Amino acid sequence: MRLNSLLSTTARWARAALALAGTVLLTGCDLNFWRMDGHQSTIAVDGPVARSQRDLFYVTCWVTLVIFIIVGSVLAYATIKFRARSSADEHAEPPEQGHGNPMIELGLIGASVLALVIIAIPTLSAIWYTHDVPEADKSNAYDVTATGYQWWFRFDYPNEQIPGSGTLNTSNELVIPAGRPVRIQLRSVDVIHSFWIPKLAGKVDMIPNRGNFLWLKADAPGYYWGQCAEYCGDSHAVMRFRVIALGPKEFNDWLNQQMAPARNVTVAGAAAAKPQFASYRKDFKQNERGWSDRFELNPLDSWRAHQEVDAKGEDAALIQQGRQIFNAKSCVNCHTVRGNDGSGINGPNLTHVGARTTIAGGLLENTPEQVARWLRHPDQVKPGNKMYYGVNKMAGYLKLGDDGFPVRDQNDNYVPNITLTEDDITALVAYISSLK
Numbered sequence: 001m002r003l004n005s006l007l008s009t010t011a012r013w014a015r016a017a018l019a020l021a022g023t024v025l026l027t028g029c030d031l032n033f034w035r036m037d038g039h040q041s042t043i044a045v046d047g048p049v050a051r052s053q054r055d056l057f058y059v060t061c062w063v064t065l066v067i068f069i070i071v072g073s074v075l076a077y078a079t080i081k082f083r084a085r086s087s088a089d090e091h092a093e094p095p096e097q098g099h100g101n102p103m104i105e106l107g108l109i110g111a112s113v114l115a116l117v118i119i120a121i122p123t124l125s126a127i128w129y130t131h132d133v134p135e136a137d138k139s140n141a142y143d144v145t146a147t148g149y150q151w152w153f154r155f156d157y158p159n160e161q162i163p164g165s166g167t168l169n170t171s172n173e174l175v176i177p178a179g180r181p182v183r184i185q186l187r188s189v190d191v192i193h194s195f196w197i198p199k200l201a202g203k204v205d206m207i208p209n210r211g212n213f214l215w216l217k218a219d220a221p222g223y224y225w226g227q228c229a230e231y232c233g234d235s236h237a238v239m240r241f242r243v244i245a246l247g248p249k250e251f252n253d254w255l256n257q258q259m260a261p262a263r264n265v266t267v268a269g270a271a272a273a274k275p276q277f278a279s280y281r282k283d284f285k286q287n288e289r290g291w292s293d294r295f296e297l298n299p300l301d302s303w304r305a306h307q308e309v310d311a312k313g314e315d316a317a318l319i320q321q322g323r324q325i326f327n328a329k330s331c332v333n334c335h336t337v338r339g340n341d342g343s344g345i346n347g348p349n350l351t352h353v354g355a356r357t358t359i360a361g362g363l364l365e366n367t368p369e370q371v372a373r374w375l376r377h378p379d380q381v382k383p384g385n386k387m388y389y390g391v392n393k394m395a396g397y398l399k400l401g402d403d404g405f406p407v408r409d410q411n412d413n414y415v416p417n418i419t420l421t422e423d424d425i426t427a428l429v430a431y432i433s434s435l436k
């Protein structure tokens, strides 16, 4: 009997030790786990709003840790002291109970209230702080509007008006001035998202027909990962975006570049040569995570490299051909390339798409190979996306019926509306990559 219970105790401890060792081993390969400094860390943060949220988390953790230790110790003490030592003990009357003892009851109520007050004070002050930019810093704030779509984010810069073209807007990569508070108006067109940049701030919902708001500040120039934090449909898991914080001069340069119309690459009397994907510039060596090493080593430097125009390696005839296909295949219905063609607003503004590090809502790195992959099978990259399934009765890759839904043939297969050959894709990739 005793041997049995000893064995089962030993087995229990062995299982616990094994589980602990497993946890340690599983995370052992990833140093970032121990530094807690992943791309979306809420512990290693880079801005005052995220810092106040983290500090609040710590306060709650410490308070609950103290409660855990006290309750755990009392439980362990009672378990050991009052355990049944013999079969007579097992049938004995329970010892005197504390229930109804006013000292114990009042003490527990008092301790609970104290714990709640300790948590409530920093909670209220953090809510107050994250609610709006502090008064002293308000005049320094920069305004942006972020709008959610299925499945991407659009960013408008209301301070930057382009004569004849309205507000400057871009998508999926929000560029902000570092060291300045940024007020972000949150809007949504057709879906509820939760806007979150773990290292800077969040999460606040984007809700159709309701204005929401958050503010944040990046301590220093940097490249930050954003993510929709609330289940919103097919592509929730791939609803990403980036925030790039720049110093004052670099931010101004970026604004000026964005305000300019798209590049217009032409060649006189170009007889479009047979497009060769291999002939187009390739600097993409994919690692096992599907990203280039250049990007993974330093995303901010990679972003900077994307801003630069390197006309030397370009195939102007191919780019010109891509622009023709962009028109002919009705891409212009949903996308704007300001200065070139198109005034569509259903899809992201592509005026300077070549200057972004990512495409497809921050999901793929912006390299010729990945753009081609996106154009080939957008539905496989991002399920439920409107470029494939159509939007507002405007067909995308699939033919739509009068009801606005994709049509199926007698074999129950979708009927295509836009078909792109590999040559078309090569030319489109060249055109899209040239837009900076």
Ligand code: CUA
Pocket: 192, 193, 194, 228, 229, 230, 231, 232, 233, 235, 236, 237, 239
């Ligand atoms: Cu948007 Cu989840």
